[in-house]
Amino acid sequence: MNKTPDVVKAAPLSEQTVITDFFEPLTQGDKSALGLLDDAALIDIPDNHELVVTKDILVAGTHFFADDPPADIGHKALAVNLSDLAAKGAAPRCYLLALALDKTCGEAWLRAFASGLGALQRVHGCRLIGGDTVVTGGPLAISITAFGLVPRGTMVKRGGAQPGDPIYVTGTVGDAALGLKIRSQIPDYSKWELEDSAVQYLVSRYLRPQPRLALIPYLRQYATASIDISDGLLGDFQKLCSVSGVGGTIEESRIPFSEPARKCLDRDPGLFDTLVSGGDDYEILFAVNADARDAFEKDVAGLDFPVAFVGLIAKEGEDCGIAGADGHIRAFDHVSYDHFG
Incomplete structure (x- = not known):
């Protein structure tokens, strides 16, 4: 036995x-x-x-x-x-x-x-x-x-942007907010008619953000102010402008969205607010010295992620926000994620 x-x-x-x-x-x-x-x-x-x-x-x-x-x-x-x-x-x-x-x-x-x-x-x-x-x-x-x-002396703070400085953002925004909606299954995302690969891409952007460390030397050399986008493009842009004591405009048409995000937006235009205020992007939003714009754009052209020009810093007292096709600053009910909101 x-x-x-x-x-x-x-x-x-x-x-x-x-x-x-x-x-x-x-x-x-x-x-x-x-x-x-x-x-x-x-x-x-x-x-x-x-x-x-x-x-x-x-x-x-x-x-x-x-x-x-x-x-x-x-x-x-x-x-x-x-x-x-x-x-x-x-x-x-x-x-x-x-x-x-x-x-x-x-x-x-x-x-x-x-x-x-x-x-x-x-x-x-x-x-x-x-x-x-x-x-x-x-x-x-x-x-x-x-x-x-x-x-020493090269940390890029939120304060420091000057009127006329061009504004840039890395990667694409809004993907993680959509990934969170899919992961939560709220709302029913089937109406977005996404292929499985697009669904997986958006969820992965929520689960696994990619820190843009390759940008570091260029921020040190060219940036006047910088912030990582954790609470949403619009809200974090307003934080940067507030600390810098300036206004500024991001042009709606220049905001970089991924192809899956654009498809969702085509199916449901009301998602625009979610894309720019939902948070969890972990991209970098920053201003560059206006005199160095051409040199900066040439230097970052070879990075393995896009860096998009999205707007301009304005003088203190002017509006800070996202401008629509008519040039007017858009109104939003919700500008960013807020733990206390």
């Missing part, structure tokens, strides 16, 4: 196991992390450089769906921070990770989540150097603090 083999039960996860198995590999041997064995990390700042620091928190049910693929959640958590650094002209150096896990996040979830972080950090040359992990009754929450470096 054959003996039934013993069942080997997996050891329960402990905080040290989580650190050793899933997060220590993300340090990639960075000396700043001190092997994730100390109470803090130690960052060496090169001579004549400054440290740029940004922080974002993502909460299940607000910034992502709890059942989104964990690798996508990891990617997004890091990507939104790298987008902030890119908008400031800061090259990513390292990051801290704080996790408030719910009780459904087991070994498989953590492994996939760490893989999403690892894949993106390898592309952009940054490493995990520390953090903290707790288990709660939910919801799942992820907070990353990212550190970047700029040559």
Whole structure:
């Protein structure tokens, strides 16, 4: 009679196991992390450089769906921070990770989540150097603090745009807002008559934003003001103008939309407001020194993502918004995503 083999039960996860198995590999041997064995990390700042620091928190049910693929959640958590650094002209150096896990996040979830972080950090040359992990009754929450470096005095702030400066935006806007609607199935997106590939593209733009780090050297050289578009093109443009103390106009006809977004807009023109105010784009909106416009456009022509001229900065006191074909600033009921709205 054959003996039934013993069942080997997996050891329960402990905080040290989580650190050793899933997060220590993300340090990639960075000396700043001190092997994730100390109470803090130690960052060496090169001579004549400054440290740029940004922080974002993502909460299940607000910034992502709890059942989104964990690798996508990891990617997004890091990507939104790298987008902030890119908008400031800061090259990513390292990051801290704080996790408030719910009780459904087991070994498989953590492994996939760490893989999403690892894949993106390898592309952009940054490493995990520390953090903290707790288990709660939910919801799942992820907070990353990212550190970047700029040559001293070169960080691109929101303030600094001047009347006459041309305004540019990277990539396309509105895709993620549509992807969120599809992911939520609100409204019924079948009326948009999208092919499966278009649906997948829009959802991927929501799940996996792409930080535009290749723009960093050109922002440092040419930009007078910059902001990453997290809350929507219109609202973030108004924030940039407010901090700079200027007005400005984005021309509706110049706003870059993807082919799937344009198809949706053709089927439902009322989606325009969603495209420019929905948020989650993580593109970069910025102004360039007016005297350097030609040189800038020549330099960025070879990037692997589009950079579109969309309007002009105006003097203080003038309107700030999106102008329709008649040249008048359009009115919107909703200008951006607002956590308190």
